[in-house]
Amino acid sequence: MTIHGISPEVLAALEGVLGRNGVAADSDGMAKYLGDWSGDHHGGALAVLKPASVADVQAAVRLCGTLGLAMIPQGGNTGLVAGAIDIGTDRGMVIINTERLNKVRLVDADNFTLQADAGCILQHIKDAAENQDCLFPLALGAQGSCQIGGNAASNAGGVNVLRYGMARDLIVGLEVVLPDGELWSGFSGLRKDNRGYDLKQLFIGSEGTLGIITGVEVKLFPKPGRIETAYLGLPSFEAAIALFRQARRECSDLMSAFEIIGSECMELARLADPKITAPVTAPVHVLIELSSSGAIDLRTLLVEFLAGVMEQHLVTDAVLAESSAQARAFWAIREGLVEGQAKRGYHVRTDLSVRISDIPVLIARARHLVSTEHPGWISQAYGHAGDGNIHFNVLPPRGLGETEARTRGSAITTKLYDIVNALGGSISAEHGIGRTRQRVYWDGMSSVQRRLVGTLKNALDPNGLMNPGCLFPPAETVS
Amino acid sequence: MTIHGISPEVLAALEGVLGRNGVAADSDGMAKYLGDWSGDHHGGALAVLKPASVADVQAAVRLCGTLGLAMIPQGGNTGLVAGAIDIGTDRGMVIINTERLNKVRLVDADNFTLQADAGCILQHIKDAAENQDCLFPLALGAQGSCQIGGNAASNAGGVNVLRYGMARDLIVGLEVVLPDGELWSGFSGLRKDNRGYDLKQLFIGSEGTLGIITGVEVKLFPKPGRIETAYLGLPSFEAAIALFRQARRECSDLMSAFEIIGSECMELARLADPKITAPVTAPVHVLIELSSSGAIDLRTLLVEFLAGVMEQHLVTDAVLAESSAQARAFWAIREGLVEGQAKRGYHVRTDLSVRISDIPVLIARARHLVSTEHPGWISQAYGHAGDGNIHFNVLPPRGLGETEARTRGSAITTKLYDIVNALGGSISAEHGIGRTRQRVYWDGMSSVQRRLVGTLKNALDPNGLMNPGCLFPPAETVS
Known part of the structure; x- marks a missing residue:
């Protein structure tokens, strides 16, 4: 991928708004933001913006709007579907990373709620809760580096979903900078509030395509x-x-x-x-x-x-x-x-879900596929069975070149999706869609669903500047 | 209120689509659909449509669209905020009641899910679950007559929210006829599915302003x-x-x-x-x-x-x-x-919520208001304290004329809302907004929130034919 250089005028304008510490545009400064945790995906960006306050995020979004710059909201960059990295499209976007918004704002143990900046590391939130003898139950492998804003934007799952639900179920309030730079504050501290449309639901799981989450308010539980x-x-x-x-x-x-x-x-x-x-x-x-x-x-x-x-x-x-x-x-x-x-490096990685009773047949069919059509490849089946969620992963034979492994792996993935679709399941139980699955996601939807999803996107982000290429295949983004 | 008569041509067109049993346009046939359970509210309608199938709902919605007739989706009519009755505006709308869509479609005890038509009585769903040794935990006073579609549309609460959540938390799938008559099917049987925007969240709690729910898929639990x-x-x-x-x-x-x-x-x-x-x-x-x-x-x-x-x-x-x-x-x-x-007839009825720790001060301030400014009126405080939700109701002195009671009651309600707003609480923890609170709801929102709510409504119901007057004050409906 060619990375377009940023023009001096644009760089100056961004630095004018965020300060020099708030903008990285050289390859060294940007490097850690351009590759994901798994090492599977690398992308490009004109610049990485690092706002230090909610007002900074608003100013950055407004400036990008004025300049017509597309924005990729990014948290801890631990996602697995390239939702926060511009892979392959060479659009020249800017990344807006929330790592400097990293404060726990409030722990209210009396009311079992906690408010935090979007860039708070999940583990820090869990620690802050525990310090007050409470539990924040979201638990996943990446908890030492993922951020709560990313957890909200991707509706993160993990090992305790069975009892406590996904991120969506744990969030009581959100604060979001909208695509026009306006701030929507949806914090309330309330456990129960039934006033009209529940706007936070729009942004949870929207993978940065409708705005940038700057704050998250979550439920706490008694520490077991x-x-x-x-x-x-x-x-x-x-x-x-x-x-x-x-x-x-x-x-x-x-x-x-x-x-x-x-x-x-x-x-x-x-x-x-x-x-x-x-x-x-x-x-x-x-x-x-x-x-x-x-x-x-x-x-x-x-x-x-x-x-x-x-x-x-x-x-x-x-x-x-x-x-x-x-x-x-x-x-x-x-x-x-x-x-x-x-x-083991590159491998086929899935997070399939089916009805719980269909898990055995899902695994049997997937194993059969691998053993008969891809001898030498190694099936791995594990997961959150109580949620119907199986990570059926497939490792290439040792010594197979990465290019060939990726080609073959992509074919295996397609067949695994066929199996899960035939069972009425989901190709994404928890990892999301991002840029790696947007085509199969889009193709798998009914025309009515496609229209609804497109209507929402166009209504909330009419200029299509929020994370283009994520969730929506490029053609649909502009339609 | 004057009820405009329906023209013979429109009546014939409606009967052509729904059959004669599917349309009531005389006052006797419409009576039971025009007053709510509490007796507080009565409305008018050009006709009450009673579709017998999902296809009927689609046909009815399409015809209403063609005729420019506004529609009020209605379930068991047990709501308390006139969300399903056209009070006071004299617009000449039609009610689309779902009582004939009354089948439990599927009980899947192995996967702890149940699918039902929107018009299923809540108690019938609870019974169907219990027959399979399962629990559907939504529990409210009206469960013998309210319908699951209405529970979804109003995000119903009740006495078991503390443990099991509100209707929103219990719903895994919805089926909705959109304002243009298209059917969106969002049933999956899955406990965990993270593919893009979670569209069902839009319709849950939207009080019939974005479409007509025709089917609901819910979570079941082991029967205790x-x-x-x-x-x-x-x-x-x-x-x-x-x-x-x-x-x-x-x-x-x-x-x-x-x-x-x-x-x-x-x-x-x-x-x-x-x-x-x-x-x-x-x-x-x-x-x-x-x-x-x-x-x-x-x-x-x-x-x-x-x-x-x-x-x-x-x-x-x-x-x-x-x-x-x-x-x-x-x-x-x-x-x-x-x-x-x-x-006791007319009384001030609220469902306030505050942070749980603020419940005592809410009740103290509300009681003080009543005892000092409205002597003779009787305060009643009870509710779902674990959710921060208090029904602070106020009964008029016995013998006070209803007209005077309503005038005074309205003033008391306003003051109670002031108290709850000062505590950062909600004027509607569970009953919703409907037509009785839409002005105070709208006035209490930030301009950003108002814009977002209006954007959603306009995007999904561009002709404003779905339940106008509910949630949105009349002026905002058409803006």
């Missing part, structure tokens, strides 16, 4: 006094779904995670840390977590539940964490999968 | 195996808030209701049923409910929790329900408040 974790071995994915159903009925609202891991994934976890060993030997592993206040005897609940499901042969082997260190070791396996894959 | 209910006496509202905070920490996710009732309300409950007596004697009552699977010893949890808070003198008196009949008797008090008020 007890957590029980177990690592289970099961004969099949069918057994895992039957187990989930039973766990949902017996442990109901106290189940905070239900992750399934195909045993073939263990090799990946060991790539992240060679010392990792599976606590069980079985074709399918389940990591289950219950949490509650201190007043409930969770241990007994879990032990009795497991005794019952082992008697039914749904579970063949079970290890209960005897300490928080052991629980962390269980989670290290799950987290190692992501890290291990990253070490 | 145990429920424990207690009726408590407390010294003050401050104590009630402290109690809530502690209950949230100790009983966390198992608390399904936390209702507060000022003791002055008991007289009202007795209007509904003279046999009702309060189980406790104290200035403030709290009805608390815990629910869970059968595997958790809820009784012990609740008993130990109550022992602790009584030792702290937060609670002075506590009665645990010893049977489900006794639990129902406790709930009959809470439900009797609504019924008792209805028997």
